[in-house]
Amino acid sequence: MKVQGEPTRSIWVESDGWTVGVIDQTRLPHAFVKVKLSTAEEAGRAIRSMLVRGAPLIGATAAYGVCLAMREDASDPALETALTMLRATRPTAVNLHWALDGMRRVLTPLRPSERVAAAYRHAAALCDEDVAINRAIGEHALKLFQDAWDRKGRKGRLNVLTHCNAGWLATVDWGTALAPMYLAHDAGMPLHVWVDETRPRNQGAVLTAWELGQHGVPHTVIADNVGGHLMQHGDVDLCIVGTDRTTAHGDVANKIGTYLKALAAKDNGVPFYVALPSPTVDWTIQDGVRQIPIEQREGTELSDVTGRLPSGEVATVRITPPGSPAANYAFDVTPARLVTALITERGVCPASEEGLLSLFPERRPA
Numbered sequence: 001m002k003v004q005g006e007p008t009r010s011i012w013v014e015s016d017g018w019t020v021g022v023i024d025q026t027r028l029p030h031a032f033v034k035v036k037l038s039t040a041e042e043a044g045r046a047i048r049s050m051l052v053r054g055a056p057l058i059g060a061t062a063a064y065g066v067c068l069a070m071r072e073d074a075s076d077p078a079l080e081t082a083l084t085m086l087r088a089t090r091p092t093a094v095n096l097h098w099a100l101d102g103m104r105r106v107l108t109p110l111r112p113s114e115r116v117a118a119a120y121r122h123a124a125a126l127c128d129e130d131v132a133i134n135r136a137i138g139e140h141a142l143k144l145f146q147d148a149w150d151r152k153g154r155k156g157r158l159n160v161l162t163h164c165n166a167g168w169l170a171t172v173d174w175g176t177a178l179a180p181m182y183l184a185h186d187a188g189m190p191l192h193v194w195v196d197e198t199r200p201r202n203q204g205a206v207l208t209a210w211e212l213g214q215h216g217v218p219h220t221v222i223a224d225n226v227g228g229h230l231m232q233h234g235d236v237d238l239c240i241v242g243t244d245r246t247t248a249h250g251d252v253a254n255k256i257g258t259y260l261k262a263l264a265a266k267d268n269g270v271p272f273y274v275a276l277p278s279p280t281v282d283w284t285i286q287d288g289v290r291q292i293p294i295e296q297r298e299g300t301e302l303s304d305v306t307g308r309l310p311s312g313e314v315a316t317v318r319i320t321p322p323g324s325p326a327a328n329y330a331f332d333v334t335p336a337r338l339v340t341a342l343i344t345e346r347g348v349c350p351a352s353e354e355g356l357l358s359l360f361p362e363r364r365p366a
Ligand code: MRU
Pocket: 053, 054, 055, 056, 093, 163, 164, 165, 166, 167, 170, 171, 175, 176, 177, 203, 241, 242, 243, 244, 254, 255, 330
């Protein structure tokens, strides 16, 4: 995607050929700041502190974290140490494990002297694969947008609701749930996006709104609890969200609050779609509510809010009374029964074991 007219990915290798560039997403929308990562520890810190975030980008950053580790020491023990450290950065997005398992598979059989170049090659391939997957998801989802637009008699605007940020900032490029928005807007569809603010870290208000604004896509930021009201009044034509981990039976973990949107969508007959790149499927588990680890983060993310003062200074202030504890659950699970369809790079399928296996037959147990 373009930032100030410049094609930009969310992660890249710098011109020195080895340091890794990322965008400091904690500074958006107030400042667009690029940061260089030069050690595996810095890559791990960037993931933990959510300087980078979003399931696919977490995986890509971890892959480059392994590259940086290999530059310092490409021995077997160093590889294992880096994999273990990076694996522990965030618990919910399965793309992290997908990326690290891929790095291990490629690097383990090699001699240490071959590992640095191979690691950078594999990390770059993984990033290119992410871009291709997201573009394909965008095209499949665009057909669903067009169907919804046809159902509406092509009158007024197509109102789409999304939660959190599943845009290009959350992936390497394009995004998953936001990819069809860019394609629809570019194709001239009169699209309008309801952007859930996504408390407590406000990925919707801060990142999705910024992304859509950069691309000129009409959008409106709403408080997290507004979606149900809009659906009751016929103001949402479809919902589309990303996912951090989807089980083999189609249960979807995504940013906290996604489940409540899916319940409201079901109650109001609004289609609820999940944009699902295949590296986000956890084929080893079935029951999302019981088996997906849900991250809990610092309570200060809830008790403190950051914003820009009239002076231009960015400041953080506390909004809860001193002494009130805060519980900060970062994700929830939407059961497959509430999901209208999964949109993958191979096409659209029901959120079920059979649905997923129809698109990924190689995953069918022998
Ligand atoms: O805590 P975050 O910002 O990493 O959570 C991100 C999300 O929940 C996204 O919706 C998800 O990773 C899908 S991104 C294509």
